[in-house]
Amino acid sequence: MKSMKKTISAITLVIVGLVIASSATAMISPQSSEDMTSSISVAQSQPIQLIKATSSPSRAGSQITTQTYNEYHPSVADAPAGIFYAMAEVSDDGSIWQPTVYSSDATGAVWAAEVTFTYPGCQFTALDSNAVGTYGTFGAPPDVTGQVIYFKAEDPEGDSGVWDWSAVGEGFADLYYNDIASYNDPNPNATALGWNLALTGTYGAAYGVPMVMYREFGPNDYGLMSRSTGRTGYQHAANSVDQEKVLTYNVYDREDGASLLVRVVNVGVWKYYDSQQYWAHPDKKSLDIAETTFQVKYPSVAAKNDNIIIVAQKISGASNDIICYYSSNGLTSRNSVMIAESADNETYPQVVIIDVNTAICTYFKNNVLYFKSTQDGGATWSTETQVSDSQTNNVEYRGEDLCSKLGSAYSVWEDTRNGNVDVYFDKLSFHIPTPDIQIGTVAGGVGKVTMEVKNVGDADATNVPWSIHVTGGILNRIDVTSSGNISTLAASGTTTVQTDKFIFGIGKLTISLTAGSASASKTGKILLILVRNIV
Secondary structure, X not given: OOOOOOOOOOOOOOOOOEEEEEOOOOOOOOOXXXXXXXXXXXXXXXXXEOOOOOOEOOOOOEEOOOOOOOOEEEEEEEOOOOOEEEEEEEEOOOOOEEEEEEEEOOOOOOEEEEEEOOOOOOEEEEEEEOOOOEEEXXXXXXXXXXXXXXXXXXXXXXOEEEEEHHHHOOOOEEEEEEEEEEOOOOOOOXXXXXXXXXXXXXXXXXXXXXXXXXXXXXXOOEEEEEEEOOOOOEEEEEEEEEOOOOEEEEEEEEOOOOEEEEEEEEOOOOEEEOOOOEEEOOOEEEEEEEOOOOEEEEEEEEEEOOEEEEEEEEEEOOEEEEEEEEEOOOOOOOEEEEEEOOOOOEEEEEEEEOOOOOEEEEXXXXXXXXXXXXXXXXXXXXXXXXXXXXXOEOOOOOOEEEEEEOOEEEEEEEEOOOOOOEEEEEEEOOOOOOOOEEEEEEEOOEOOOEEEEEEOOOOOEEEEEEEEEEEEOHHHOEEEEEEEEEEEXXXXXXXXXXXXXXXXXXXXXXXXXXXXXXXXXXXXXXXXOEEEOOO
16 A cells, blocks of 8 residues: 655634533433533644555464554544444554554555654554445543544545644633444535544533534534533543434443433534524433443444443443443333343443444453344344453553444454464454245154244244145145244244145145245155045
């Protein structure tokens, strides 16, 4: 892959000190209410520094980073071009870590470094893609107050910038745990294609305020903020977009682990504010998921066509497990289930939806990365599968990430097999349990034909249609058809069905059978009332 060398220039920011107030729409749940306001600033694009490409295939996944020193907090996304992008905090000298973007071939086997952002000390990279491009963000350096960085991986020189919220003069600081979700904006006039950022930060004297930032689609190209000014004490943020419904789901945990806050933003709806002359999303809702007997921390969320899966670390004393909250109706109602619960500590989950009801959840256990899959929207989960080599993970919050592509899931993680922390990538191979209906033994009897229906698959079958059609006899006077439906046939189960009309005659028989998608043809004989010699 081709690389260029450029230098980032000093960043000049123009701040427009405009603040508006917008009331929340009807809540998903009556448990919570909040005052949501928005501030705006002008985002300035700046050139960036590109670095030389490197690559190194390896076992148990492809090695992305190859530096001598440690690399942290990786993220990954598929790209519209059919490749992958990954990002991590990378150091060339062991003292300064800077966000670096890598690109791969179509398989993810070979990686090349594309661009390094000259922001030493930045943390928590995040990537996501839509049909147009791959978008990213990362937390500002610890010595910088109120900055948020965004970029497009395919064009980081032409489409990147910094929003400096500290210059608004309302006490913005400590903006951390950025997470990005991108979407296909349905507005035909959109000039800034859709994405938003979920993060927490300080606003005035309030610490840990949940925030959402996004880009105005109008001619000003403003950066916009919606913040929950009545809430404090939140810490980690997670973000996902429901592409079909054009809704973003922003999830935040509290530092005390008492609850999760879910904010839903309808990014498909815009409103123009005449006095400030910009567009914004007025349609916002919120939901609290509160727990009283244990703590919930480190959330991850995935959304598709009103199917929502939120995973988090369940903390009860010294015990750490993985819990799942799932919904099939956009969180109008929800259920919970444990994904991983054992004597070992399971930590720092991530989740991605592959198809409407199929999802993958990864987590660490005993310094190893594992995953489980669900085929029913989060209600039940498979046995766990090991992802990384044994005992080779650097376990920490956002020490791994997930993305999906063409019906498969892919993971990046921090790996220590080479003596330092590197970032590895691999496809997560998993089996989707399915029923497999076959026709077993077909037999005769007194005035009847019986058929075994077998499910040789590894998932229960439901509503299995079957039929038996018997013809023949002297002058072809025998013509009997019986059919029905097997409501449930367990995996590895067998049941027997039979004709329900008495068969009588003499001569040869032709028997046609179906069960599900399976079919068979048999011949036999009948002597008055006895059906026999079926082959």
